[in-house]
Amino acid sequence: MSYYALLFIAGIAGSFHCIGMCGGFACSLGGDPRGASATAVRHALYNIGRLTTYCFLGGLAGGLGWAIYTCLGTRSQLGAPVLSGSLEAVQRGLAVVAGLLMITMALQFFGIRGMGRVTTGFGGSTLASALRGLLSRRGHAAPLAFGVLNGFLPCPLVYAMVAQAASTVDVLSGCLTMVAFGLGTFPTMLLMGGLGRLLAPRWRQHGVRLAGSFILVLGLLTLGRGIVPMTAHGLHHVWHVT
Amino acid sequence: MTPLPDALCRHCLLPLGRRGFVRTVNGESCQFCCYGCCIAHQVKSGSGDASEAAWFLVRLGVGSFLSMNIMMFSLLVYSGAFTGTDRRVLPTIHLLLWGLATPAVLVLGEPFLRETWSQARRGHLSSSALIVLGSLAAYIYSTLAVFRLGGNLYFDTATMVLLLFTLGRYLEAAGRARASRDLAPLLAAESESATVVEGVEEHRRSVREVRAGMLVRVRPGERIPVDGVIVEGCSHTDDSVISGESRQIAKTVGGSVLAGSINLDGPLLIRSSGCGDASRWAQICRSVREALRQPSRTQRIADRLVGAFVPVVLALAGLTLAYWGHRLPFGQAMLAALSVLVVACPCAVGLAAPMAHSLGIGQLARHGCLVRSPGALETLAVTRVIAFDKTGTLTLGSPQLVDLASDGVGEGEVLGRLAGLERHSEHGLARAIALAARARGLDPIATEDVRVVPGRGLRGVVDGEVVAAGSAAFMHELGWQLPPALVERADVMATSGHSVVFIGWSEKASTGRARAALSFDDTPLPEARATIEALRALGIRVMVLTGDHAGAAARVAATVGVDDWQAGLPPDAKRAALDQCRPRHGAVAMVGDGLNDGPGLAWADVGIAVGSATDLARETADLVLPRDGLWLLPWVVGRARAVRSSILANLAWAFGYNLIALTGAVLGLLQPILAAAVMAGSSLLVVLNSLRLERLPGPAYPGTLQSSAAARAASEWQPREPAERSRQRLEIAHTWGERSPRPET
Numbered sequence: 001m002s003y004y005a006l007l008f009i010a011g012i013a014g015s016f017h018c019i020g021m022c023g024g025f026a027c028s029l030g031g032d033p034r035g036a037s038a039t040a041v042r043h044a045l046y047n048i049g050r051l052t053t054y055c056f057l058g059g060l061a062g063g064l065g066w067a068i069y070t071c072l073g074t075r076s077q078l079g080a081p082v083l084s085g086s087l088e089a090v091q092r093g094l095a096v097v098a099g100l101l102m103i104t105m106a107l108q109f110f111g112i113r114g115m116g117r118v119t120t121g122f123g124g125s126t127l128a129s130a131l132r133g134l135l136s137r138r139g140h141a142a143p144l145a146f147g148v149l150n151g152f153l154p155c156p157l158v159y160a161m162v163a164q165a166a167s168t169v170d171v172l173s174g175c176l177t178m179v180a181f182g183l184g185t186f187p188t189m190l191l192m193g194g195l196g197r198l199l200a201p202r203w204r205q206h207g208v209r210l211a212g213s214f215i216l217v218l219g220l221l222t223l224g225r226g227i228v229p230m231t232a233h234g235l236h237h238v239w240h241v242t
Numbered sequence: 243m244t245p246l247p248d249a250l251c252r253h254c255l256l257p258l259g260r261r262g263f264v265r266t267v268n269g270e271s272c273q274f275c276c277y278g279c280c281i282a283h284q285v286k287s288g289s290g291d292a293s294e295a296a297w298f299l300v301r302l303g304v305g306s307f308l309s310m311n312i313m314m315f316s317l318l319v320y321s322g323a324f325t326g327t328d329r330r331v332l333p334t335i336h337l338l339l340w341g342l343a344t345p346a347v348l349v350l351g352e353p354f355l356r357e358t359w360s361q362a363r364r365g366h367l368s369s370s371a372l373i374v375l376g377s378l379a380a381y382i383y384s385t386l387a388v389f390r391l392g393g394n395l396y397f398d399t400a401t402m403v404l405l406l407f408t409l410g411r412y413l414e415a416a417g418r419a420r421a422s423r424d425l426a427p428l429l430a431a432e433s434e435s436a437t438v439v440e441g442v443e444e445h446r447r448s449v450r451e452v453r454a455g456m457l458v459r460v461r462p463g464e465r466i467p468v469d470g471v472i473v474e475g476c477s478h479t480d481d482s483v484i485s486g487e488s489r490q491i492a493k494t495v496g497g498s499v500l501a502g503s504i505n506l507d508g509p510l511l512i513r514s515s516g517c518g519d520a521s522r523w524a525q526i527c528r529s530v531r532e533a534l535r536q537p538s539r540t541q542r543i544a545d546r547l548v549g550a551f552v553p554v555v556l557a558l559a560g561l562t563l564a565y566w567g568h569r570l571p572f573g574q575a576m577l578a579a580l581s582v583l584v585v586a587c588p589c590a591v592g593l594a595a596p597m598a599h600s601l602g603i604g605q606l607a608r609h610g611c612l613v614r615s616p617g618a619l620e621t622l623a624v625t626r627v628i629a630f631d632k633t634g635t636l637t638l639g640s641p642q643l644v645d646l647a648s649d650g651v652g653e654g655e656v657l658g659r660l661a662g663l664e665r666h667s668e669h670g671l672a673r674a675i676a677l678a679a680r681a682r683g684l685d686p687i688a689t690e691d692v693r694v695v696p697g698r699g700l701r702g703v704v705d706g707e708v709v710a711a712g713s714a715a716f717m718h719e720l721g722w723q724l725p726p727a728l729v730e731r732a733d734v735m736a737t738s739g740h741s742v743v744f745i746g747w748s749e750k751a752s753t754g755r756a757r758a759a760l761s762f763d764d765t766p767l768p769e770a771r772a773t774i775e776a777l778r779a780l781g782i783r784v785m786v787l788t789g790d791h792a793g794a795a796a797r798v799a800a801t802v803g804v805d806d807w808q809a810g811l812p813p814d815a816k817r818a819a820l821d822q823c824r825p826r827h828g829a830v831a832m833v834g835d836g837l838n839d840g841p842g843l844a845w846a847d848v849g850i851a852v853g854s855a856t857d858l859a860r861e862t863a864d865l866v867l868p869r870d871g872l873w874l875l876p877w878v879v880g881r882a883r884a885v886r887s888s889i890l891a892n893l894a895w896a897f898g899y900n901l902i903a904l905t906g907a908v909l910g911l912l913q914p915i916l917a918a919a920v921m922a923g924s925s926l927l928v929v930l931n932s933l934r935l936e937r938l939p940g941p942a943y944p945g946t947l948q949s950s951a952a953a954r955a956a957s958e959w960q961p962r963e964p965a966e967r968s969r970q971r972l973e974i975a976h977t978w979g980e981r982s983p984r985p986e987t
Contacts, residue, residue: 049307056310059317066321145303148310171321175314 004180006218007161011184013214014157042143047186049147054158054182055175057151061166062174065094069169091169092226098167099223105156106216160215167222250429250534251275251418301349302408308346309401312339316398336395340388343397347381350404367552375556376583376914377403383576394573396580396914403584403918410922414593417929421597425604427465427502428523428530436467436518439511449501449518460510469501469521470512477508482608502526529612533603538617540889541595548592555586555904562908570910577914581907585917586900590928594892597932602885609941610868611878618864622848622879623886627827628777629820631834631842632788632798633671633741633764635852635872641671641764643678644740647731648758654684656758660745661686663702663711667694671743674762696841697789697812704747708754711745713791713810722746723755735761736793764794769873769943770802776876780883783827787816787842816842833875850875877941888935892928899924 069090151158161181165174252272264273315335318324324332354370361368380400387395434449439457449467452458457473460466466479476494481503490506493499499512502523518524537545559582566575599616606613613619630636648656661679664672665686679686689709692702698719699712710720714732717724724744732742740761748754774784786807788795795809808819816832820842823830832846843849844862851863852872867874903920906912 049303052307052310056314059314063317063321141300141304144307145300148303148307149299171317175318 004176007164007177007180008184010161010214010218011181012187013184013210014181015185015188041140043190045140046143046147046150047189049144049149050151050185050189051147051179051182053148053151054161054178057158057162058165058178059171059175061162062168062171062177065166065169065174066171068094091167094167094169095222095226097226098163099219099221099226101163102160102215102219102222105160106212106219157215160219164218164222167225250531302412305346305350305401305405305408308342308349309398309405312342312346312401313398315339316395319395336388339395339397340385343381343384343401346401347377347404350401350408351377354404354407367556369548369552372552372555372583372586373403373407376580377401379576380580380914383573387573396573396577399577399580399914402915403580406915406918406922410925413922414925414929417926417933418593418597418600421601421929421932422604425530425534425600425607428527428604428607430465430527434465434467434518437461449524452514452518454514454516456514458512458514460505460512462505462507462509464505466499466501466503466505466510466512468512468514468518469516469523470499470514472497472499472510473513474511475509477510478506479503480506482610526607526612529614530603530607533613533615534600536615536617538595538599538615538620540620540893541599541616544591544595544893551586551591555582558586558904558908559583562910566910574910578907578910580914581910581912581917582904584914585903585907585912585921590896590899590924591893593925593928594896594932595889597929598885598888598892598935601932601935602881605935606865606878606881609874609877610871611874612866614864614866618848619882620886620889621829622831622865622882625829625831625848625879626781627783627785627823627829628831628833628850628875629785629787629816629823629842629846630804631832632786632790632795634835635833636770636786636798636802637764637766641674641741641762643674643760644763645735645761646758647728647735647760649725649728649756651757654682656745656760657682658684658687659689659704659709659747660711660743660760662689662704663692663700663709663745665689666692666702667700671741671762675760697815699743707748707750709745709747710754711743713789714742714744714756715810717744717746717756720746721753723753725756728756728759732759732761735759736791738793738797740797741790741794764798766798766801767872773873773875774802774804777879780876780879782879785823787811787819787832789813789816813841817845820846833872873943874941881935881938884935884938888932892931895931896924896928 161178165177168174168177251274264271315338319332319335324335351374354374358368358371358374362371377400380396380403384395384397384400435446436449436452437459438445438447438452439459444459452468456468458468458470462477472493472495474495476492478490479493479499480490481500493510498515499505499510500523501518501521559579562582563575563579566578569575570578595616599619602619603613603616633641646653646656657675657679660675661684664675666689676686687704689702689704692700694700695712695716698716699710701708701710701712701720703709708720710716710722714724714729728744732744735742738761740763743760743762744756745758745760746754746756777784783806784804786795786799786804788798788807788809789811790809792809795807799805799807808815811819820830820832829847831848831850832842833850833852834840834843835852840862843851848865849863850865850867852867852869865878867878899920903912903917907917
């Protein structure tokens with residue numbers, strides 16, 4: 001369980017980063033004139049939409065990881081006599097890739113660019129500007145749709161978590177990884193929606209650093225999981241106590 | 243409602259084509275080339291609560307919400323999460339999936355169904371028919387499985403296929419719109435509105451309603467809608483749409499402004515000097531629109547193939563179902579057939595050429611080069627021979643009088659008569675003669691009935707006597723005598739490489755004779771040599787075809803570095819010279835500017851006119867370079883080649899992909915969802931591949947080679963960067979309103 005708890009905390013820490021864009025969205029989603037409960041429903045729908053997207057991405061990534069895992073695993077079975085050994089190698093390889101991705105993302109939070117083109121490239125800005133049209137719309141469908149599409153907006157945090165989900169090599173675990181992360185972003189996002197932009201920009205800057213640090217630590221851990229031999233390190237057990 | 247033929251899509255500005263339809267957006271009737279463009283336009287232009295754009299996004303969002311849930315549960319089922327003791331929840335999960343899938347299919351499938359229906363009524367089978375058929379079959383089969391028959395469920399297939407295609411079309415449309423971004427300012431001329439000041443009131447009016455003399459107010463950042471003169475205010479303007487040169491030009495009261503240029507920093511009040519739709523901007527706009535409408539040969543072939551594709555694919559899917567139906571459970575056989583339907587959607591093929599064309603035409607237009615038809619670009623790409631006219635193309639076109647030899651007449655009379663005659667000519671020599679006459683204080687002698695004999699000279703009448711000026715051949719044709727002394731002098735002039743003009747007239751109704759020979763020297767353009775070297779580096783043979791004297795041709799050819807030249811060619815001989823090249827080298831391009839090469843430009847496979855060419859040349863040219871734009875030619879050729887290779891790569895990808903994927907699908911190796919994902923991805927790849935054209939470098943003035951040119955480059959082209967940037971900024975501001983929030987990275 002500690003694994004998901006860690007991801008939940010990563011979500012909370014990461015959501016300071018979210019304030020920049022998604023928080024702005026949550027703010028402008030605003031209140032519902034029909035009252036507080038309607039407003040709550042509005043924001044809940046938005047966040048559920050977002051969570052669904054994250055969960056889907058996580059499941060997809062997990063499924064992909066699983067596909068690679070089984071595909072490579074069975075193939076290497078022909079060459080290598082020990083099935084479990086080669087499977088483990090695949091899983092470790094995935095962990096290394098995911099870890100490296102996460103570290104790259106984390107470095108972006110500290111202002112070191114390099115993948116900026118990927119994250120904010122074609123489509124992202126178009127989608128973001130298009131989405132603004134949805135914000136002012138009333139009704140229950142709009143916030144839900146907005147949340148769903150919002151979830152697809154390019155975000156290094158989400159990418160990092162998806163990489164993490166892929167390294168779990170299981171659909172369900174992938175889903176749960178992203179759900180844990182997504183739930184972690186709930187408090188801040190709900191707060192943003194309810195209370196508005198309270199945090200000063202300087203605080204947000206700190207928040208972004210904090211988010212980056214968390215992703216960096218997670219990335220290093222994931223990388224470590226891939227590199228450090230399983231028998232030599234107790235860390236592995238931490239990861240698999242779920 | 244059927245769309246008008248020959249119209250351009252409201253969103254991406256490409257020709258409507260087969261999928262075209264009309265939709266009302268924000269109360270305005272708009273034509274779109276595809277559903278994706280319709281969506282994208284709505285998303286882009288939509289504002290406020292009532293816009294359909296928001297409704298589309300709601301549709302897409304809710305559709306994704308439902309299909310993602312379906313996908314997740316399906317993935318869990320596939321990955322074996324509900325085995326063992328959890329097995330008893332499976333029927334509930336199935337019901338849940340059905341409950342999610344039904345609204346999803348309705349929400350996402352409706353536009354495809356509508357398109358299929360409207361196409362079917364016009365007797366076409368569109369590619370959306372394939373999508374509709376595929377997803378409906380999967381949905382109905384799975385519904386039956388839930389309630390009656392049992393068996394596998396394919397709700398995820400049904401909904402994800404629809405979702406991916408919707409998404410694919412949206413991204414495709416966004417890419418197309420981006421491709422035409424460069425074209426937008428050029429095509430805006432007709433739809434632009436102007437703020438007309440009438441007394442104390444200001445009205446927004448369409449440019450077409452603006453007449454000469456009206457006062458128009460232009461705020462900073464706005465595009466100047468009409469040609470005119472500044473009455474009030476001062477500012478800088480950016481004329482790049484018209485001249486191709488991105489630099490800021492200071493304008494103040496009394497200065498003239500061109501429609502299409504951007505008013506950068508100060509408010510202006512302009513008195514319109516002509517009708518709104520008569521400006522050069524509007525003409526460029528019409529020309530570009532015309533160019534986009536004409537499908538190139540590649541495009542026509544691709545369209546025909548796409549048209550034949552759909553029925554073939556339907557048949558193939560039927561065969562696949564029949565074949566696998568005997569060997570596999572029905573569900574799996576159906577999946578194989580579905581994959582065939584989904585994977586064969588030929589969207590990418592239809593997109594291959596128009597995107598690259600509009601990108602190419604747009605970028606050329608941004609640097610002031612107008613393309614008359616996309617076909618011209620494709621031909622230019624394969625052209626291996628470029629023939630240049632000399633005067634005004636390779637040379638400055640402003641020759642100077644250097645020598646005059648007369649036979650028994652005074653210099654004043656010669657120049658006076660010549661000036662009177664050449665007043666009616668646009669030829670480069672005419673200006674030199676006028677200058678020489680003015681320098682000597684001579685008035686041109688009034689000449690009537692002046693006629694231009696293309697490639698030969700001019701003839702007219704003074705006081706009932708015929709006056710003619712032109713080549714020695716022209717004198718012979720008139721049956722006029724050439725005094726040997728004059729011919730000798732002329733030969734000396736010609737061997738030193740100068741252009742020689744004879745002038746003669748008749749006296750007292752007798753046959754005329756040549757009276758004088760004048761020699762002119764024309765300076766080659768500073769950038770001509772570098773341009774020709776650059777062309778040669780591109781593997782292009784360069785030759786000079788001129789109506790001028792051999793000596794002049796040889797001198798200019800040597801200066802600019804061309805060893806293949808033919809001189810003394812009248813227009814029809816130029817055509818013959820072009821014809822001679824064709825068997826050996828294929829397509830031939832001709833670069834020229836004046837009246838002399840109008841027929842040559844028309845006769846060449848690609849006629850290229852440079853500068854403010856005479857109207858005839860502009861009419862017959864396939865490509866018009868801006869004034870002083872010869873140096874752009876190697877870049878234009880490079881761009882044309884890039885466009886062509888991009889089209890070929892797109893087509894190869896689209897067809898190759900279709901064939902491979904289709905084979906995989908027929909063999910039952912491809913999952914429908916995967917097929918849809920890669921299919922949508924293939925359109926996106928075509929878009930992205932075409933957008934690579936955007937990244938190619940802009941033209942670079944070859945100024946470093948020659949000092950004078952370098953000085954010119956420094957003075958003229960330095961401000962390009964800031965001006966360009968500010969222009970782009972303005973455009974962005976125009977397009978998107980305020981800046982959207984972006985992810986912090």
